[in-house]
Every structure is written in C-alpha cells, then in structure tokens.
Amino acid sequence: MCAVLFTETGLLPIKYRRAILALHHAKYWAALPNDHYAKAAYLSSLQVSAAGHVSWASDLRAVLGSFPIPVPCSVSALEPAATIDELISATQLSCESTLQGQLDRAERTYMLRNRLEMGGDGKMKTVVLRFREYLRIVSVPHRKAFTRFLLSDHSLAVVALRYPGHYRKYHVPRAWRLCRFCLLDVEDESHAALVCTAHPALTPLRVEFLRDIFALKPSMRNLAATRSADSFLGCLLLDRTVMTRAAKFVHDILQIYDTKEMWVAPEHFNLDGWQE
Numbered sequence: 709m710c711a712v713l714f715t716e717t718g719l720l721p722i723k724y725r726r727a728i729l730a731l732h733h734a735k736y737w738a739a740l741p742n743d744h745y746a747k748a749a750y751l752s753s754l755q756v757s758a759a760g761h762v763s764w765a766s767d768l769r770a771v772l773g774s775f776p777i778p779v780p781c782s783v784s785a786l787e788p789a790a791t792i793d794e795l796i797s798a799t800q801l802s803c804e805s806t807l808q809g810q811l812d813r814a815e816r817t818y819m820l821r822n823r824l825e826m827g828g829d830g831k832m833k834t835v836v837l838r839f840r841e842y843l844r845i846v847s848v849p850h851r852k853a854f855t856r857f858l859l860s861d862h863s864l865a866v867v868a869l870r871y872p873g874h875y876r877k878y879h880v881p882r883a884w885r886l887c888r889f890c891l892l893d894v895e896d897e898s899h900a901a902l903v904c905t906a907h908p909a910l911t912p913l914r915v916e917f918l919r920d921i922f923a924l925k926p927s928m929r930n931l932a933a934t935r936s937a938d939s940f941l942g943c944l945l946l947d948r949t950v951m952t953r954a955a956k957f958v959h960d961i962l963q964i965y966d967t968k969e970m971w972v973a974p975e976h977f978n979l980d981g982w983q984e
C-alpha cells in the first residue's frame with residue numbers, strides 16, 4: 709500500500725506530477741502571442757490531436773484519461789489558460805481522491821480515516837497530501853514507534869497475526885488475536901494503550917500520560933470521558949498539541965508488550981464457527 713508514502717509526506721505520485729507539469733507547460737504556451745514559434749507548434753499539436761492523430765496534446769489527453777479517476781480533457785480545454793488551470797485542479801483532485809480512497813478502504817490505515825487538519829484558510833478539513841507533523845517528532849525511537857502504531861505496522865497481535873507466517877501456516881481470525889496479558893480482548897491499539905490493566909506497568913504509565921495530556925490540553929479530559937477507547941485514541945494520535953507526549957507513551961506501551969511473547973491461538977482452535 710503505497711498511498712501512505714504520499715499522503716504522509718505531501719509528495720505527489722510521479723505520474724500526477726508529470727501531468728501537472730505538462731499542463732503548466734501547456735498553459736505557458738497557450739498564453740504566448742500567436743506569432744511565437746512555440747505557440748504555433750502548440751496550436752499545431754492541438755489541431756493534430758483534434759484530427760484524431762498522435763501528437764503531444766494527444767499523449768497528454770491520453771494520460772489524463774488513464775488515471776484511476778480520469779480527468780476528461782477535450783482539445784478545446786487546452787486552448788485558453790483558464791481552462792488549463794481547471795485541468796490542473798482536476799488532476800490534483802483526481803490524485804487526492806484516489807489516495808484517500810485507498811486509505812479509506814485499507815484495514816491497516818483505519819486511524820487515518822476522517823482525519824481533519826488545519827487548512828491554509830485556518831479551517832479544519834481533510835488534507836490528503838501533507839508532510840505530517842508526527843514526522844517532525846525529534847526523538848527517533850518515539851517517532852518510529854508512533855508512525856508504526858498509526859499505520860498498523862507494529863508488534864501487537866492484531867497486526868502480527870494478520871497473515872500466516874513462516875512458523876504458522878494457518879490463519880488466525882481477528883477475534884482470536886487476543887491480548888497476551890489478559891486474554892480477554894483483541895490485542896489492538898486501543899486495548900493496549902487505553903484498556904488493558906493486566907500488566908502492572910500499564911496502569912501507572914497510562915495515569916501519568918493522561919495527567920500530562922490533560923495539562924497540555926484540558927479539553928482532552930472531556931473527550932476521554934465521552935468517547936470510546938478507539939475514538940479517544942484517534943483524537944490523541946492526531947492532535948498536534950499532545951503528539952510528542954503521545955509518541956513517548958506509544959513507544960513505552962509497545963516496549964511493555966514486547967516483554968512477553970505474543971499469545972497465538974493453536975491450530976486446533978480453528979473451528980468452523982470462527983468469523984473474521
């Protein structure tokens with residue numbers, strides 16, 4: 709799943725970037741005086757494309773039409789600079805919609821759905837492509853732990869048992885990826901961070917963490933009281949005010965879980981009644 713490489717760093721996938729650069733070239737040529745050689749060549753390319761033959765403009769139209777969310781582009785739309793601006797915006801939107809769709813469909817990126825960030829206009833909205841604030845966390849171990857936690861690439865059972873491994877050929881349904889300490893619930897992110905009390909170090913760590921974030925952002929206290937563990941965790945991980953502290957907390961939680969071997973349901977548990 710490559711989409712996160714772009715949504716979390718703000719980089720455009722190369723095929724969209726090349727198409728937008730080509731459209732900027734087209735906009736420049738379209739704005740030149742009619743007696744300019746480059747403008748004449750550009751208009752000639754448009755005429756050839758309009759006649760159904762191969763030209764630079766035909767290639768550009770084919771590329772725009774080949775995206776997962778196609779950008780319709782007529783020959784006439786490539787003539788005035790104003791409509792070329794609309795094509796540039798449509799290409800950007802096509803890219804963002806495609807990437808956000810991949811995040812929304814992927815099981816591992818569930819924490820990135822419905823993510824709101826401050827836009828350039830000062831309003832909270834979905835920003836699909838951006839270099840994310842958590843990538844600026846200074847402590848490398850904390851930043852790595854936080855990133856892996858957010859993107860479901862960590863050592864908790866909900867992820868580690870998702871696919872059969874070298875020493876385990878059978879599939880473990882999600883409902884049986886139980887917490888290695890309490891065996892009472894699925895060992896997922898919210899259980900480890902906010903729910904489980906079966907390891908003696910978890911509760912003091914959690915109390916200290918909550919005390920710190922309530923001091924940093926008092927409104928978090930209300931969220932903690934009213935939201936589910938999953939929802940509150942999502943708020944914690946995506947709030948810039950508490951992000952650095954949350955990264956340390958996530959790092960420490962994962963270290964506690966790493967002190968014990970994961971519990972793996974034996975194969976003979978694999979009954980027909982298991983559901984994913």
Ligand SMILES: [Zn+2]
Nearest residue numbers: 887889890904
């Ligand atoms: Zn537990």
